[in-house]
Amino acid sequence: MLLLTVACCCGVPLWWAAPVSSQYPASAALPDQAHGLRLRDDERSQATAEQLRNEVRKAHLLAEDTFAGVYGTSDGKRVALFGGTGFRLTPESDADAEIARLKDQYALGDAVPVETNVRGRYERCAVGRMDGDAVVVCTSVDHGSLTTGVFTRLSVEDSARLLDQLRAEVVTPKQS
Template sequence: MLLLSVACCCGAPLWWAKPLTEQYPASAALPDEVAGLRLREDERSQATAEKLEAEVRQAHVLAEDTFAGVYTTSDGKRVTVFGGTGFRLSPESDANAEIARLTDRYQLASAVPVQTRVRGRYERCAVGAADGDTVVVCTSVDHGSLTTGVFTRLSVDDSGRLLNVLRRQIVTPNQS
């Protein structure tokens, strides 16, 4: 009985807190190249990134750091990625809120959950439109970061997978 009491008293809080301690704090940095995508540094792409970063800062005032960048492939696929780091108590509701925030801008249809296989991380993707093109918008949120990608010429499944690859390269948990 004592062992069961100790397991319930100490084990449950540790199990609940583990994703928090693994995912927060985190830092972010955009690599020059990732998964066949190259970071664009032309004036238009820089202006887009600066605008998105300012919007992220405004929408997420408690963000510790923000980032944004435009990536392209040699065959014309475009990925715009943006987000921020900082503590998030409820990543699932934050993922839903981020998709809701972007719904009007990208005329998003209903979002679908994407399996992340990471406890404490929630991802949503939705099909929409930007500049006359069909896009997929995916957001991935855990206890230490929020990362959103806008993908052209990719399916929802491929967009979700690519967002996970980008997220792993951009966001680094600061483990002590």
């Protein structure tokens, strides 16, 4: 009985806190190149990144830091990547809320959950349109960050995979 009491009193809180402590706090930095993509520094891309950063700041007032950048390839694929760091108590709900926030802006259809294989991280993707072109919007949220990508000329599966790869390079949990 004593072992059961100790397991319930100590084990359950530790099990719940493990993803929180491994994901928060976090920092973010956009690399110049990642997975065949190059951070674009032309005037239009910088203006788009600034607008996205401001929208993230406005939508997520408690974000500790925000980031945004537009990446591209030589064959015309584009990725707008944006998000923020800061503590998130309910990452699953936050992933749903981020897709809902972007629904009108990108004319998104229904979101589909994407398996992350990381406890405490939730990802959603939806197909939509931007400037007449088909896009896939994916968001990945854990207890320390929110990262969203808008992808052109990629499938939902490829977009989700690329978001995971980019997120791994951009968001870094801080070691205590």
